[in-house]
Amino acid sequence: MGKVFKFDKDVDTDQIIASQYLLFPTIDEMKVHTFESLDKEFASKVQPGDYIVASENFGCGSSREQAPSVLKALGVKAVVAKSFARIFYRNAINIGLPVIVCKDLYEGVEAGDEMELELTEGVVHANGKNFECTKLPAYMQGILDQGGLIASLNK
Amino acid sequence: MGMTIAEKIIAAAAGVSEVKPGDIHTVELDHLMSNDGTTHLTIDMYNKLKNPTIADVSKLVWIVDHNVPCDSVKTANSHKKMRDFAKEHHIQFYEGAGVCHQVMIENHVRPGELIFGADSHTCAYGALGAFGTGVGCTDYLYAMVTGKSWVLVPETLRFNLTGKLPEGVYARDLILTIIGMIGANGANYMAMEFAGEGMKTLSISDRVAICNLCVEAGAKTALMEVDEITLEYLKEHGREPKHSFKSDEDAHFAKVYDIDLSTIKPIVAKPHFVDSVVEAKECFGTKIDEAFLGSCNNGRIEDLRVGAEILKGRKVSPLVRFLVVPASQAVYTQALEEGLLEIFMQAGAIVMNPNCSVCWGSCQGVIGANEVLISTGTRNFKGRAGSPDSFVYLASAATVTASAIAGEITTADRL
Numbered sequence: 001m002g003k004v005f006k007f008d009k010d011v012d013t014d015q016i017i018a019s020q021y022l023l024f025p026t027i028d029e030m031k032v033h034t035f036e037s038l039d040k041e042f043a044s045k046v047q048p049g050d051y052i053v054a055s056e057n058f059g060c061g062s063s064r065e066q067a068p069s070v071l072k073a074l075g076v077k078a079v080v081a082k083s084f085a086r087i088f089y090r091n092a093i094n095i096g097l098p099v100i101v102c103k104d105l106y107e108g109v110e111a112g113d114e115m116e117l118e119l120t121e122g123v124v125h126a127n128g129k130n131f132e133c134t135k136l137p138a139y140m141q142g143i144l145d146q147g148g149l150i151a152s153l154n155k
Numbered sequence: 156m157g158m159t160i161a162e163k164i165i166a167a168a169a170g171v172s173e174v175k176p177g178d179i180h181t182v183e184l185d186h187l188m189s190n191d192g193t194t195h196l197t198i199d200m201y202n203k204l205k206n207p208t209i210a211d212v213s214k215l216v217w218i219v220d221h222n223v224p225c226d227s228v229k230t231a232n233s234h235k236k237m238r239d240f241a242k243e244h245h246i247q248f249y250e251g252a253g254v255c256h257q258v259m260i261e262n263h264v265r266p267g268e269l270i271f272g273a274d275s276h277t278c279a280y281g282a283l284g285a286f287g288t289g290v291g292c293t294d295y296l297y298a299m300v301t302g303k304s305w306v307l308v309p310e311t312l313r314f315n316l317t318g319k320l321p322e323g324v325y326a327r328d329l330i331l332t333i334i335g336m337i338g339a340n341g342a343n344y345m346a347m348e349f350a351g352e353g354m355k356t357l358s359i360s361d362r363v364a365i366c367n368l369c370v371e372a373g374a375k376t377a378l379m380e381v382d383e384i385t386l387e388y389l390k391e392h393g394r395e396p397k398h399s400f401k402s403d404e405d406a407h408f409a410k411v412y413d414i415d416l417s418t419i420k421p422i423v424a425k426p427h428f429v430d431s432v433v434e435a436k437e438c439f440g441t442k443i444d445e446a447f448l449g450s451c452n453n454g455r456i457e458d459l460r461v462g463a464e465i466l467k468g469r470k471v472s473p474l475v476r477f478l479v480v481p482a483s484q485a486v487y488t489q490a491l492e493e494g495l496l497e498i499f500m501q502a503g504a505i506v507m508n509p510n511c512s513v514c515w516g517s518c519q520g521v522i523g524a525n526e527v528l529i530s531t532g533t534r535n536f537k538g539r540a541g542s543p544d545s546f547v548y549l550a551s552a553a554t555v556t557a558s559a560i561a562g563e564i565t566t567a568d569r570l
Contacts, residue, residue, distance in 0.1 A: 010339050010428060014536040018543075019517035022192055023222060023230045026199075037543035057340040060373060061536060063275040065193060065291030085373055086344045087275055091291035139179050139305070149293050153300055154205045 002049040002077050004126070005042065006111040007035075011054055012061035013088060017070050031070040048075025051115055055081065055106050058099075059088025068092040068099075078117050080105050080124060080133065093140045096148035100124075101134040157403025159311040160378040161346035164286040167398060168269040168306075176310045176407075184214060184298050185268035185285075185397070190255045191219045192515075193273050195233035197292040198240050201299070209244060210302030217241050218258055219250040221511045222518045253483025253509040256280070256451040260363060261485055265389070266381045267398025269306075271298050276451055276533060279367035281377035282359055283385055284399065286346075288376045309375045310409035311346040312337070313402070316353030318417040323568055325461070325551040326361035327453055327531065330368045331422040333414070335432030343373030345409060348402060350380055353416045359388045360457040367452050368533060371429040421566050423529075424549035427537040435554055438564040442474075444526040446559035447540075448552055449480030449507075450514040453531030456481075456489045458552040463495040465556045465567045471503035472562030478520050479504045480512040504559070516540040529558045 015038050021030045035042035052058075052071065058081035059067060068091050071079065078098035092099040098119055105124050108131055109115060115126035117133075124131040136144065143149055158166065158173065166174045168182035189197060194217060201207050209215065217237060225231045234250075241248040252258050255272070256279040264270065266284030270277060273295045280287030288306075290298075298304045320329065334341075347369045349362075357365070362384075366377035379385075381399035389395060402408075421435035448454070448462050459481060471477040479499045481487035487509055490496050496506050513520035514532030521541030522528050528540050528547045535547035548564060557567040 012534075012536045014516075014534070014539050018538055019515045020521075022517065023195065023227075023233045025195065025229060025232060027196070037538045057343065057373065060339055061275065061534060063193075063273060063277075063289035063291055065196070065293060068291075069196075083340065083343065085340065086375055087289050087291065087370075090294065094291065094293035094297075137179075149297050150200060150204070153297065 001114040001116050002051050003047065004109045004111055004113045004115055005046060005050060005052050006109065007038065007052060007054040009055035010057045010060055013059055013064050013067040014061055016059070016067040017064065022064055022066055027066065027069045027073045030066055031073045034070045034074060043074060046074050046076065049077050050075070051077055051117065052079040053105055053109055054079065056083045058084050060085035063087045065091045065095065068095055068097045072097045080117065082106055093143050094149040096144060098144060102131055105131045156407065157405035159346065159402045159406045159408065160284070160348055160380070160400045161286060161309055161311055161376060163400040164267060164269055165306055165308055167267065174308045176308050178308045179305055180308065181303055182269055182306050183303055184271050186216055186263055186270045187214050187295060187298055188216045188218065188255055188259055188270065188272035188277065189295055190221055190274055191234055191237060192221045193292045194237045197296050198236055200292065200296050204300065209299055212245055214302065215246045215299065216259065216263060217246050217248050218255040220253065220255045221515055223251050223510045226518050251508060253486070254451040254454065254511055256367065257455070257482040261392060261483060265394050266385060266396035267400060271295060271304065275370045276367050278369050278374060278377045279363050279451060281366035281379055282362035284379060284381040284396065286376050286378065289370060309344055309346045311348050312342055313408040313411045314347065314349045315351040315411065315413045316349060316416055317351055317413070318353055318415045319356045320416045320419055323553060323566065324419050324421055325553060326357060326364040327551040328422040329416065329419050330365045331424050331432050331549065332419055334368065334372045334430050337372050339371065339428060339430040340373040342369065345374055347372065347374045347377045354379065354382065356416065358457060359384060360455040364452055371533070421551065421554055423554065423564065424535055426535055426546040426548065429534060429549065435550060435564065435566050438548060441564040442527060443529050443558055443563060445476045445478065445522055445528045446555050447478045447513050447520065447528060447530040447532055448555050449478065449482060449512050450532045451482060452533050453552050454480055454482030454486065456486050458531065459486065459490045459495050461552045462556040463498040465553060466502045466560065467498050469502060469560050471559050474562045475559050477504040477559040478507060478513060480507045481509050483509050513540050529555050529564060531555050
């Protein structure tokens with residue numbers, strides 16, 4: 001089980017990681033600033049295996065791949081949202097961060113709740129309930145299964 | 156079944172006769188643009204590959220525009236990594252030449268091309284009839300190594316434009332109106348196509364302003380038909396179309412919108428969302444600390460002319476810093492020749508070198524806590540221009556300039 005960190009709709013990539021950190025040399029140097037504008041303590045509170053739950057259009061805005069990368073580097077297990085902005089969605093799959101569409105979970109959990117995602121079944125367990133998620137299209141599941149897009153270049 | 160412009164470009168790039176929305180195709184890419192926002196990370200990933208190679212270096216264009224001149228040692232090191240790599244691999248490289256999309260449109264983009272840019276506003280290239288889309292550095296790296304990528308064929312939203320924008324209303328007011336109408340994810344995963352008689356009244360600069368901002372409605376790309384205005388621009392810049400596509404009569408559109416340009420009014424997008432749009436008059440009287448005229452959205456010569464015309468014989472409010480940032484060196488030089496920069500400086504504006512400036516909030520011009528910026532930039536997200544506790548309003552070059560003079564949000568007709 002992982003802890004839920006909950007965010008609203010239209011969370012843009014500037015909130016996930018602000019512009020002033022993007023040219024830092026490495027993702028590790030950036031990750032301590034994740035979600036700084038929305039929750040200053042996020043990076044110190046989040047533990048490997050925790051989840052982000054959000055409403056519509058998560059990850060809108062800039063194409064900065066640093067956004068899914070800092071979440072992955074902090075150990076976020078998956079982002080479960082009502083919908084995702086397309087560049088963030090594609091970037092997350094490409095780096096091997098599961099991004100799952102679930103229409104009902106947002107209303108079904110609160111920040112701090114415990115939940116578990118069964119990725120292959122596409123089900124979230126939380127608060128004694130099961131929440132059905134939309135399965136990834138086969139092509140994208142394939143990229144995720146092989147460990148991200150770059151893995152195919154190293155075969 | 157007929158095809159849309161987006162479908163035709165993907166079909167051509169995939170080497171197939173027909174595609175339909177939802178299909179995934181492997182495509183050949185025409186250009187791969189990357190800027191200093193992410194390239195240092197792409198290079199690190201490249202260097203870790205088992206067999207690092209570049210499929211076709213002539214497709215790569217690298218542009219340092221986000222933090223130029225450099226603002227810190229960390230940035231300097233990231234820039235150096237990019238510069239050294241570009242030199243070693245003979246990658247076409249620009250530094251300080253302008254905002255990446257303006258540089259691409261002036262020098263590289265051709266109608267009918269399929270272009271990946273490691274920047275979300277790559278959709279601007281639709282102004283010249285090219286399919287530009289923003290990607291992250293992993294997608295970029297994959298395309299750099301293989302010359303190819305995969306594309307999910309998007310549905311298309313069609314916008315039929317008629318009439319002409321009224322005096323004092325600009326293309327930027329139009330696209331902000333559309334974003335307000337369909338919402339921040341109203342075109343998510345989709346292409347936005349613009350056509351109709353009203354297109355004849357829109358210059359290439361107007362068209363770039365429209366296409367560039369479509370990502371703020373979530374669009375994958377934006378597209379416009381190639382017409383006489385496009386061909387004239389290309390001729391002036393020494394290029395020809397790869398393909399000149401129009402959507403077929405029987406093409407399928409997810410939705411069709413009819414917009415009479417004469418009904419558009421001056422618009423302001425309020426903090427902290429681009430789709431939070433209202434008529435400018437609803438914000439009249441809001442005090443500002445800084446005004447910004449520039450960016451890939453509104454930093455072209457046409458925008459500077461609008462600003463200079465309003466500012467001529469007037470002064471910037473002593474309570475406001477007014478940053479004027481031409482979008483490219485070509486724009487800067489033209490503005491210098493036309494005497495526009497002199498008008499700006501005599502009025503008390505701060506004229507800066509071509510770069511992304513405060514539009515992306517990580518270089519000169521950032522604003523402090525509780526400060527208010529009115530901007531021709533692309534976004535007004537919380538903290539976008541500096542402090543997380545600051546406020547950004549988006550508006551046209553005219554409204555931004557008028558507000559810089561008044562010290563509060565206003566339109567030029569009220570000065």
